[in-house]
Amino acid sequence: MDWFEQARVAEQLGDWDAAIALVSAHAECYSTDHTLHNNHLWHMDLLARAKRFSELTELALTDVHARRRLNRSLRDQGMEAVLRSRAEDGDRDALYVLVRLLCETNRAQEAHRVVQDSGSEDQYAHQIVARFRSPSSDTR
Template sequence: MTWFERAEAAERLGDWDTALALVSARAGCYVDADAHGNHLWHMDLLAAAGRFTELTELAHTDVHARRRLNRALQERGTDSALRGRAAAGDRGALYALLRLLCTTDRAPEAARAVRELAPDDAYALRLLTDLRSPSDGPA
């Protein structure tokens, strides 16, 4: 069995330590296509394992960790963590927060977040407009 097959099997079983050890040993951001793919898989494994402390630490310097962390927080409905990251300047976290709030029928909260955190962010404003339904009322 190859390392890849062992890593996939460990992932299916939820054996995160094994899967992470196998994948991270072959991961490298922008090294080559295979290493980069393994790097992205490594980020996915950290999120699946719920290792948000590690993912958060990597997110300080790794754009892929930052994106995966924000997506995981959105998927888990963790609006307070996204808001905190957005308030600290992470625009990706802001956009994930807006998606979360709008898709869970909290458009007024999303509009308030834009006003408080990034009133001049054109993408946030457009995202807010695109995600809101006409019945949500004005921004």
């Protein structure tokens, strides 16, 4: 059995240590080899599924894929306060994830305040709030 099959079996069994070790050895962010790049994305996904948020947070300092996966995971885990803190510290992706979360949970006013407090010049954050406030957004 090659490393890929071993990693898939480990992943299916929830053996995160083995899966992460196997995949990370064959992963490279922004590689011109699409297989290495896809393995990098798989590695970020495994870290999130293993709830290794400290590792993702460390990687997120320099890796956009880790940052995005971390922010989605924080949202999925209901860790709104951590997401808010990341947004306040300047993580634009965390801001967007937080604003969408607030809007999707009928807290558009709070989302608007977050945008005003965290990124009043951020047009994309304003667009997210506006999209949820528009009548056409009710037809989703």
